[in-house]
Amino acid sequence: MGRTIIDKIWDVHVVKSVTDEVDMLYIDRHFIHEVTSPQAFSGLKEKGLNVLRPERVTAVADHNVPTKNQHLPIENELSKKQVDTLLSNCKDHSIELFGIGHEKNGIVHVVGPENGLTQPGMTIVCGDSHTSTHGAFGAIAFGIGTSQVEQVLASQCLLLSRPKTMKVEVNGKLGAGVGAKDVVLYIISKLGTEGATGHFVEYAGDVFSNFSMEERMTVCNMSIEMGARGGLVGIDDTTINYVIERATISTEKQEFWKTLNSDSDAKYDQTITFQAEEIHPMVTTGTSPDTGVDIMETVSSSVRNSKKGLDYMGLKNDQPMLGTKIDYVFIGSCTNSRIEDLRAVAGIVEGHRKPEGVTVWIVPGSNKVKDQAIDEGLDKIFLEAGFEFREPGCSACLAMNDDKIPSGALCISTSNRNFEGRQGDGARTVLASPITAAASAIKGKITDPRTYLN
Template sequence: MGKTLFDKIWDKHVVEKIQDGPSVVYIDNHFIHEVTSPQAFKGIEQRGEQLFRPKQTVATADHNVPTLNQHLPIKDELSRMQVEQLINNCEKHGVELYGLGHPYQGIVHVIGPELGITQPGMTIVCGDSHTSTHGAFGTIAFGIGTSEVEMVFASQCVLQTKPKTMRINIEGALNKGVVSKDIILYIIAKISASGATGYFVEYAGSTIRALSMEARMTICNMSIEMGARGGMIAPDEITYSYMKGRAYAPKGGEWDKKKAQWEQLYTDADAQFDMEININAADIQPMITYGTNPGLGIAVNAHIPVVQSITEEGEKKTIEKALQYMGLESGQSLIGMPIQHVFIGSCTNSRIEDLREVAALVKGKKKSDKVQVMIVPGSQQVAKQVNAEGLDRIFAEAGFQIRQAGCSACLGMNEDKIPAGEYCISTSNRNFEGRQGAGARTLLASPLTAAAAALTGVVTDVREIM
């Protein structure tokens, strides 16, 4: 029987299988950031050990960094200390750091691919659940806890139980106004926020094949939002042309050798998955979430479910609690509802292609004066590209505030927060209670749908202004 893409990579990385236990899985690349690494560095030091393979770890500062005036010291003392500790730890242990002020700094899941560190066939981990992003290149990439970060420091391995495999096939052309964010929001709404727990997902089909690398990353990024251990897409010519020439990508003869290996990375025709889901791209409309988990999403022009019609008691309570927090009504349409903030950024949607899509829509237009719009490039390199292409002028003329690279208002940890009770259409990945700041109300959507709302000041079906 043939092998799945997942199995091909997994099998190459198992150092040994513990009897009746997990496997010792070798990790090719490890990314770290300031929030989930300090305790791991401390742990390894307390054991009197050195990092086993420090050259296979790359660090950046992203969660805690301000997105304005990055040349000044960080105002928040605890944030500053955490970022300083990362600098000290990296220096002491010989880890490459792309920190504040470095031209490569940015959100960890934006810089890895953009620098060509992320390559097909690798195993990649990071103390961050959105590590699944890197799966877009045909890697096994997943988020880990801080104890596991310490395991990688200690041994360049983690202990993992082999997950089950799932394939999601998406076929056909996308409707007008529908982009990859809508695909993944549609899938999560369909199978729920826990629908893929215990599985590693491969996305396949003609719709996926036609997507750019940026669009594929958006899909893999949100795999965790349906509980999946990770998500992956087999590499192809689109992958190779994205990678070629990037800082860490192989060069010359080495490139050809590697490419020949990468071309073997696909699921064999007769391979079996534990679960398969088939989706018709024509069924997908621009999506938006109304609730407090990413599975509570609807087509932007649809109505919130009628709570009384839900038979499953747990689900009913979840939606009731969500609607209460969100200040929304059962059965309501969101179209035309005023919003106060638009956030375009995060490891889900802050890459150059996302920002180009937004710029194309808002060119020559002005934002609603009832809305504040933050646009946060995912990395210094994306920011540079934005300027090189003149997108910064389009955004400035539209009244959007362009900020500096970082996680920004995705997670309510740095200075960028949404005030309590106010609505934000966000291109990020989580709409949990308080995620963007205590009491903030998040509606997840694509960059296009977010930009449409920025122009009108209300929830808008982007197809009507395209």
């Protein structure tokens, strides 16, 4: 019987099977950041333990950093302490750090791939649930808690139950104006926030094969929002070409990577198939990422809304989403802050200007993305549209820094979560693709991006 890519990667990382359920799994790459690592390092210190393989660990400051004036000291004392603690922990344990201002600094899930640290066939962890992003490379990548961060630092291993597998196939051709974000919001709306719990998902079919690496990252990023432990795409020329531009890889290794792909007769615990033509630009309606609807539909076309969620959002069941007034636009986060996202946004907004009363923040995923955008003149397009082009960080995705949406305000956001209070106490979030957010920004209301396509 054939095996899936998930089983193949898992099996070559098993140090030992401990029980019928649990394996001791080796971790190839460990990313850490300032928010979920300090208690792990103090745990090591209390136990008198060292970091076993510092060369397998890479640190960034991203969750809690300001996106303005990064050359100045952080004003918030607690944030500063967290970032300083990361700095001293990395120094004490010889861990490579891309701190604030470093040319490679940015959001951890943007930085890893763009610097060639994320590679096919790897096991990759980080104390952040969106670590599933790295699955785009054909890797087993998943978020972990701080106790597990400490475990990986000390032992390079974790004790994990064997994964169940799910194949999500999307075949056919996407329509104009429909992108990776719409695809993943659609899948989540069908599966529900718990639809893939316990599973690693392989995304397969025409749509994912045709996607660029950045589009694959957007999809894999949101695997956690359907409850999946992780999500990945098989390894092909798109994958390998992206990696070899950023890292030196022997041809033997490239050939080996291809052998990791799922066998044609591989057996999955579950298989679900969708048709690309059924997918339209998506917007969420409630306080859970599975409440996405076709932008042309009313709120009630989501079966996953609760009265509590709609009350929080200030939306009614029979209301169309199109035309809903917005106050803020956030284009950023580990889901959609890469150069292709910014290019797509610029393509929509060029020559337009946002209305007064709408605030638009574009927060690039990394310094490299920011510099590239400036090289291409995208920053000027944003500025002329009345948008703020910021410095990199997680920003208003989770609003740990000053980038908070005020209570009651509605924000159309390219991030990944619309939970109550996620973007600030009382803030209301509508999740959408970069071009839907861009079109909505220049109209001041939720707008079909296809209006702006040639």
